[in-house]
Amino acid sequence: xxxxxxxxxxxxxxxxxxxxxxxxxxxHQIDPHLAFDIGKEFYNRFKDTKVDKILTIETSGIxxxxxxxxxFNVPIIFAKKHNGANMSTDVYQxxxxxxxxxxxYTISLSKQFLxxxxxxxxxxxxxxxxxxxLGLMDIAxxxxxxxxxxxxxxxxxxxxxxxxxxxxxxxxxxxxxxxSLNNNKIIFREAF
Amino acid sequence: xxxxxxxxxxxxxxxxxxxxxxxxxxxHQIDPHLAFDIGKEFYNRFKDTKVDKILTIETSGIxxxxxxxxxFNVPIIFAKKHNGANMSTDVYQxxxxxxxxxxxYTISLSKQFLxxxxxxxxxxxxxxxxxxxLGLMDIAxxxxxxxxxxxxxxxxxxxxxxxxxxxxxxxxxxxxxxxSLNNNKIIFREAF
Numbered sequence: 001x002x003x004x005x006x007x008x009x010x011x012x013x014x015x016x017x018x019x020x021x022x023x024x025x026x027x028h029q030i031d032p033h034l035a036f037d038i039g040k041e042f043y044n045r046f047k048d049t050k051v052d053k054i055l056t057i058e059t060s061g062i063x064x065x066x067x068x069x070x071x072f073n074v075p076i077i078f079a080k081k082h083n084g085a086n087m088s089t090d091v092y093q094x095x096x097x098x099x100x101x102x103x104x105y106t107i108s109l110s111k112q113f114l115x116x117x118x119x120x121x122x123x124x125x126x127x128x129x130x131x132x133x134l135g136l137m138d139i140a141x142x143x144x145x146x147x148x149x150x151x152x153x154x155x156x157x158x159x160x161x162x163x164x165x166x167x168x169x170x171x172x173x174x175x176x177x178x179x180s181l182n183n184n185k186i187i188f189r190e191a192f
Numbered sequence: 193x194x195x196x197x198x199x200x201x202x203x204x205x206x207x208x209x210x211x212x213x214x215x216x217x218x219x220h221q222i223d224p225h226l227a228f229d230i231g232k233e234f235y236n237r238f239k240d241t242k243v244d245k246i247l248t249i250e251t252s253g254i255x256x257x258x259x260x261x262x263x264f265n266v267p268i269i270f271a272k273k274h275n276g277a278n279m280s281t282d283v284y285q286x287x288x289x290x291x292x293x294x295x296x297y298t299i300s301l302s303k304q305f306l307x308x309x310x311x312x313x314x315x316x317x318x319x320x321x322x323x324x325x326l327g328l329m330d331i332a333x334x335x336x337x338x339x340x341x342x343x344x345x346x347x348x349x350x351x352x353x354x355x356x357x358x359x360x361x362x363x364x365x366x367x368x369x370x371x372s373l374n375n376n377k378i379i380f381r382e383a384f
Contacts, residue, residue, distance in 0.1 A: 025267075030261070032265075032266075059250045059270075066224050066227060066255050067258075070227075077221045110215070113216070
């Protein structure tokens, strides 16, 4: 997605440890029109598949899932990282390890909003080692729902997540694929 | 906002302790087209004011802030409830008490995204005792930014938040104003 890649080059920053900081336009501060273009691009890439609901994880996935849901005209659901006091105890749960933050956390989704046979498009902002997406896929599996595909805004192709997902036979579409962040330089993978 | 009120009557549930559960269409599961209509309504109500940025708080405010930001064509920024490992330590911070969950939490916003003189529209999903909005207003104040207004999706008029904000001279616009949840019945305040 050319407009996204250009924006990453313009406003993204590479930190040590292969971290790409995009929080001036995708996280923390979000450009709503870019988020919309991203949602529309996910729609264009997955419109040939069955999508009943968009599934994401708080916080950073919500904006892009919402915009994709707008074009698919389906509800979005997001897994929570902490059990809120208001939430039903009747939830699907899974433990996820974050390599970025080096913590484990629980994700949960109310059973009320995910049913057997639902066709899900999973959307998230980043794909690195794939732990969050695998956690969401496990929740889909618990519900006996079908994962039609996984849409990622920025894939770090030099980490293991994309290979793990493709080996599982998942249809993965990433809007910007980063080949390398070595020497603080952002190198995209060209069309493949 | 009539379509919102009708949806609350249709899909909202009243729990004990004056809790209104709307997580099948506004939180946890979100109807993207309703979120868009909400964003557009905020735009219509505040389009006469100066708005450079939309400010909200994770998680539930993000969808509505994003949609409002789309119509205002300005960035959105959201305060985080926990310091992420990736985030700069150079942040505005405030402590907020949640009466619903009976916990205190820290909200923080990178100084990078909020500047002196910025005109902010604060948006959140619920207004009860006003703690989250007051926390955001304090962060705006730390940055010497101006709060042009506060837009709320659902105001619980029987709790103290709206009175506190109006006494502070804040321009408050709530899209659905709930007068009472007594006896598990949702009573809206009529036009006022």
